[in-house]
């Protein structure tokens with residue numbers, strides 16, 4: 001499994017996961033290295049000083065650790081520059097304090113319709129791998145593909161793949177939609193906490209950036225920007241209640257927001273509100289487009305104060321059935 005940070009890896013261990021876990025972000029400090037050892041987490045190693053420091057500390061602790069060697073083939077982020085890739089990977093393979101669990105690189109432009117730069121990165125990666133083999137090294141598993149590269153084809157798959165967005169069932173770019181059928185897997189739900197009928201001309205929420213144009217039924221929903229519903233989407237998105245659409249109205253506040261349920265007369269306090277889902281005006285891609293950002297940022301924006309819930313694959317599939325009364329959550 002791959003995670004970005006040590007605390008995420010620790011969380012997986014504490015949840016009982018025993019599979020190897022790669023930390024794809026940087027780790028440097030003594031405290032971090034102690035945690036890697038304690039929780040059997042495998043760091044990304046991307047430069048010589050980092051390798052030497054890790055080896056020194058592991059030797060003192062009399063411990064050996066799996067590592068993932070990062071080669072920067074053109075992302076300009078973690079990893080040794082590709083021209084030094086072979087020598088660095090060889091140093092890692094020969095270092096007695098570590099076992100090289102994999103060698104990898106990360107693509108910067110795999111979601112671009114023009115694949116020139118992506119293929120250039122691949123060539124640089126191949127060259128590092130080939131020269132290691134030529135110099136007699138046994139190659140550990142190697143990997144390169146994010147979701148876009150997984151969708152682009154098998155020539156980019158190597159031994160392992162690292163899809164992120166794809167496991168949430170979203171496409172990195174519209175031109176990759178015909179490659180594979182993906183279904184959005186994450187929904188965010190809350191509940192109606194109050195409903196009231198208000199007259200025409202009533203200002204709703206901070207700054208009165210919305211006024212009712214007729215008598216309306218306004219419902220309060222217990223979720224706000226502190227949970228991950230971007231305030232910049234105020235008055236622009238739609239939520240779903242009892243299978244019907246309800247426009248969000250007024251500025252989204254920190255912990256609450258309002259929706260217009262006039263067209264859902266059967267709506268009641270306690271009803272589940274699907275905030276992010278697959279309904280029109282409620283998808284991550286739709287939100288991202290309105291905000292001028294990417295769907296990755298929308299998904300990551302849902303904060304951990306929202307409990308994560310496992311939606312059963314079949315059976316009790318309506319949120320009303322599985323979201324406990326008064327609860328909100330990401331599933």
Ligand SMILES: Cc1ncc(COP(=O)(O)O)c(C=O)c1O
Pocket residue numbers: 024106145146147148162163164165166172296
């Ligand atoms: C090193 C690495 N691998 C894989 C991924 C997954 O990328 P994507 O979400 O585009 O599939 C990321 C995303 O941040 C990453 O940084």
